[in-house]
Amino acid sequence: MTDSHGPGAFDLDGRGLRPETRAVHHRPPQPGGSRPLSPPLHQGHVFSFDGADDLAAAFEGPRSDFFYARYGNPTVRALEDAVTDLEGGTGALITSSGMGAINAVLMGLLRAGDHVIAQSCLYGGTFSLLNDLTQRWGVEVDTISGDDPDEVRRAVRPRTRLLILETIANPTTQVADLPALAAAARESGVTTVVDNTFAPLLCRPLDHGADIVVHSTTKYLSGHSDTIGGAAVFADEVLHHTVWKRSLDLGATPDPFAAWLTVRGIATLPLRIARAGQTALDLATRLAAHPSVAHVSYPGLPRHPQHELAKRLLPDGAGGVLSFELRGGREAGRVFTDSVRLLSLAPSLGDVSTLVMHPASTSHRQLDAAALAAAGIGEGTVRIAVGLEHPDDLWADIEQAIAKAS
8 A cells, every 4th residue: 555645745734744643633712702601511531732841741730731531621610629629718619419529628638547526416417427537547526415515625636636527417306506617616626627518608617617518519619410419628738738639549539410400500599499498498487387397407497406506507598408397206217208190209409399308217228216206307307309390289298208207
């Protein structure tokens, strides 16, 4: 086979290249006089450079140029910037799940023999990780209620590194006194980490003294049950860089498409979280007056133990999650969740659809009655994560399910 292309035919613009080479080295168009209205999806994971020094510099930190997706991606960066702005931080780390973010933070900041102070009603996955770190690294954990800053002061030890809290706890809806607790931690140089998954937009923990905020972006930020992800937002660039380096080793790399879906979801977050909060308050008020309901937990109700605190920390609404206790106990809770028709029997929260769970038979099924009570959960507790449906339609379904459970 003869070759009609001489050795000098090659040039960087592609003229004179053979078809096999041209098929590989086509270049995407670069916008000139216009720009995309929404962030584009960059699914590619490898980026090239014109100079060796430029590539070497890209390895330096979380805000360097893109070169490999485990270190950074333009679409993921768009989500990092959006969440950073949302929480008022200096930078963010996006991960492939909420637990990826929690792992990156805890494993990035803790060492063997360190001590952690944890709110007693944290997400089960967080406690599972802490238990694992206790067994493998000898990390010691003390729990506090989340109401009294003096509990933090009494619990602090020389090796105390982290205080871990949740803005609104699941499913008890306890509201942590973030300003007081974070201030007590700061007195001893302890870093405060707050899971704000239940309250994006409603509360900015960094404004109240927290050092790191984590989210399961799967929930409200994405909002449509079509992606999974996590985020950690930092008040301090040093903390950001430290945790970022650990995340590289963990490999909890986010998928650019999932990040793109989440950025899209954040655009409607203000509308969704406002509507869910309004409906949650409406349902909580009706449930509190129902004779088959023993107790309702929702921070927007005046009888909630942290109602006054919630009004200060959550002035724009108390979120879209509520729980209530049926008088019939465990069996009533099971029958209720088996009887709903409009509400979806499913885990998670922050979706456009309203979701319902019976913790005693699902997420907390390993606990007996005493352990459930210690966690603030009754055997007849039902959790509802409110979506965007009309409140009257939701109430009609809840009311018929209560009648069957009573």
